[in-house]
Amino acid sequence: MNSSAGDDPVTSSEIPNEMTGGEALARILKAAKPGPMFGMGGFQLLPFYDAARRIGLNHNLINDERCAVFIADAYAKVSGRVGVCDATLGPGATNLVTGLVEALNAGSPLVVFVGDTHRMHSWKNMTQESRQVEILRPACKELIRVEMIERLPELVKRAFHVATSGRPGPVVVDIPEDICHDTFPFDPAEFEIDEALASSPALRCAPAAADLAQAADMLAKAKRPLMLCGGGVHISGAAKAAEALARAINLPVAHTMTGKGAIACIDPLSAGLFGRYDRIANALIEESDCLLVTGCKLGEIATKRYSVPAAGKTVIHLDNVAEEFGRTFSPALRLWSDAREGLTGLASALADRADAIKTRQQGYADEVAAKMAEWRKSVEPRLTSGERPINMARMLNEVNKAMPANGVLVADGGFAAHWGGLLYDTKEAGRGFVPDRGFASIGYGLPGAMGAALAAPGRRVIGLTGDGGFNMVMGELETARRLKLPLTVIVVNNAASGYVKALQHLMYGRDAYQSSDLEEVNYANVATALGCLGLRVESPDDLAGALAKSFTNTDGPTLIDVVVTRDPAHMLPGVDNRTVQVKKGDRVA
Template sequence: MTSNSEMTGGEAIARVLKALEIGPMFGMGGFQLLPFYDAARRIGLNHNLINDERCAVFIADAYAKVTGRVGVCDATLGPGATNLVTGLVEALNAGSPLVVFVGDTHRGHSWKNMTQESRQTEILRPACKDLIRIEVAERIPELVRRAFAVATSGRPGPVIVDVPEDICHAELVFDMADLEADPVHAAAPAVRCRPAREDLERARDLLAEAQKPIMLCGGGVHISQAADEVQRLAEALNLPVAHTMTGKGAIACTSPLNAGLFGRYDRIANTLIEESDCILVAGCKLGEIATKRYSVPPAGKTLIHLDILAEEFDRTFPADLRLWGDVREGVRDLRLSLEARGSEIRSRQQGYADEVAKRMQTWRASVDERLTSTEVPINMARLMHELNQRLPAEGILVADGGFAAHWGGLLYDTKQAGRGFVPDRGFASIGYGLPGAMGAALGAPGRPVVGLTGDGGFNMTMGELETARRLGLPLTVIVVNNAASGYVKALQHLMYGAGSYQSSDLVEVNYADVAQSLGCRGIRVEAPDEISGALDSALSFREGPSVLDVVVTRDPAKMLPGVDNRAATVRKGDRVA
């Protein structure tokens, strides 16, 4: 016997989301979605007002990155919809599963100069994995379920559900059974596939015979939740592992097999890659930064590429062997196929593994002076060193898209396998630090969360401190205060010399005072010996957000963790986008 109920289209959407057991949802309402908002209140969806739609997507993106579950948000039509674009492209490029509901005009009045009307579906379509427009109200349950299935299959990504006003406000009868949904589709990967057996056998043979193999891991390792399998493979074979910024945590940075970041900035990894005779790339697109503008790895290397998205094969480097499938399943199958020879390979590779650990130890000693620097204003390396000392193994560092991500990628050490470092490198947008920390805190309650952002990035999104305070989120935001758009100023210094700065300076601001004026805890840090105490104080405060305003070097020659390789490229006559 079925149970029928009359409701609005907006309520039908809310009930399917409830059945999917979604997590916290953020949005800024408008008339088009009011029936959904009313239903969300009545049925108990965890929906929260945001101050800027871009931040709603950033929060959903970080929540998805940390949990693997679908991040959900909404926006009204017109400017609400167009404000989503930057965050959507971050999620699209990063492989974050999101479902985003966007209100649209009444179909009976479209193209009659309705308020805030635009060709929003045409604007949004290139910024998402799929765009589903609901044209028939009776299909709401089917199409909402479809959005979650697409978002969590293959390479995950953002799916937009475009909801015309008349669809959301329409009243119709639904069979309540049709509003049910399987929560399995609210997390990614919802389905998995394996590389072909013959390809795995060939990969097994290449790795078994290699004298100096190395594994390069990208963010796909975390999307696939494969870090534990990567660590098992590395330990089974004494296989060194290097990582991109998004791949940090593929194995613990404290593991003797960790070779650190590779690409534009590296510790020892680029040299190891140059010396290697077999490279296993897992869940990595081998983009510009990871390859030091396409110069790493050098030509002629034997390269095995494992990825869920076939389009990534040969995009930047030709692979000798392409393993098309889920990273976790592919790495697991490789490990199992090598079990019979595991002890032999591990023994043979012991000297190589010891050399990797020795090189890393030598590197750490070479940078110790900067890590423990007593400079005032504070050296960025000292700040990262203190974060390594104070943030516990279960902590999460969220890094904004500018030099915060580069410093974090190079110097921050995750102490266990898994996603403990969350940079927004899909699009590298500035402004992610605070909303990203909010999403991480919501996705991992109880775990210490620190957002690392520049003063420029914080200026863009500081209004969300009100949201974080309203929700009582116990997170810490570190504002790297150099009174500049630091990355741009550093590049101008590299390219044109000292004093050649244009539109890259900011006025001095005390962000601790800003935080306090918004009802949050604010601490200004001006000397290196103040960092540890300030971090301890902020991390122990569990009643709401804390902001550490850390005054760092104003010297543009010291703002980057190394020389940006693009400067050398430009001086050779090439253009930089």
């Protein structure tokens, strides 16, 4: 890899009097001290690539542009800093769409650069030309097209500002070929940038004092209050604030898949996942007399198809995006606020009553801890199952035992995310579980793990992916090997598009499967062929050893091919492998 993101920016004395637009782009990026950047070049951005080489920008070749966005997205989620990537025009730009929508829906701050056609020759059947601006615009928070070379530094700064303000999101900067190749005598002062713009959120809003006081009174009077945390808690960096409020007044906490880690899953106050897949949380929500929903959009899965919470429940909704209020549930009180600022404000507003509330709520808190302990005991046979092929619950239990407290599990969309969301236990507050639930595309597990490893060097990173998702992106093992990233990829090998096959089984019965089976593949051999350490596990008793061996491989990625059940009746996420009656016409995602 080239020089690290922490290198000093180029000083004014080193900036030439005149430079190409591409070099100006590289220098303003260098000043922002971004994380590692990934892309696949083309003629349009060649001056940028040349300058990146000369000034030591940490830029790396990717094998698929979609994975470049996935890496940037996971990097942003784990680091809290802006993720950056680039693509050439046409197919390079359109390959970004899936990753951009993930970042847009998930609130991940990205700045993405795309080359475009020479403006003198646009709409004259230029090679690879498309209406890419129109294609990309709805997939990002804002699209900025550079029409004058002298405005390039200004507009790149604008991109960072938009990406890190409000609900963070991806900003695309579209750069025509002539802008990138032309030259201009830039003022060196234009290459100074506020480093705060490279972190998110760069700006925070706080709730109105009267609203905060009302929310505090509602929580103080409640007998069975419950906090429901979504991914906004992590976008805000509010996990410590959530943990502090919970402990101050014995406030139990349930979470969505993206909100996992709002408090540690092993904390006595944790009620686990709520919504479609829950442990004890849905019943607690039903019994609660006041719900504090924090950084959560209350989407379909979190609400179990909009049935949780039930209509009429008293809800305080804390979010920094006012448009989310009332979208799926009408709250009794709206707190328009950054999650960290809102939770900190609530803790302060309750401070003089906190000890009394905590004492009064101790019995309730003990009840939650007892119910969680009872749940864990009830599923122990699944968690320790000796079944072959391997039971998913046993596999996740071994991951729980092996993962250090500061480890990061990145879960691919669908099958892996649901199982991981239900069974993976974070051991401390913070973003230790990274699912791509903004768009839930499969193929995220490997590049997401790469982004997490780059964002958190020294932390153990595992990417959990299905065989179908891995098939989409296996070429990025070469990228991970090239960068010597010491991460572990677990391929859940069920020789199927497991989630789809399980749903087909539920709806249409056994042997009614269409286009959901894959060929048997030994993915350990695939990894070996790509120059990585590949391990195949067919017995549950070998899981712990394989994980331990992968953790000692510090020279590059390790892939563990885990052979799990082929029975679609036992594929659906849920430690009890529950059967669900699905009515015809009732779509299940």
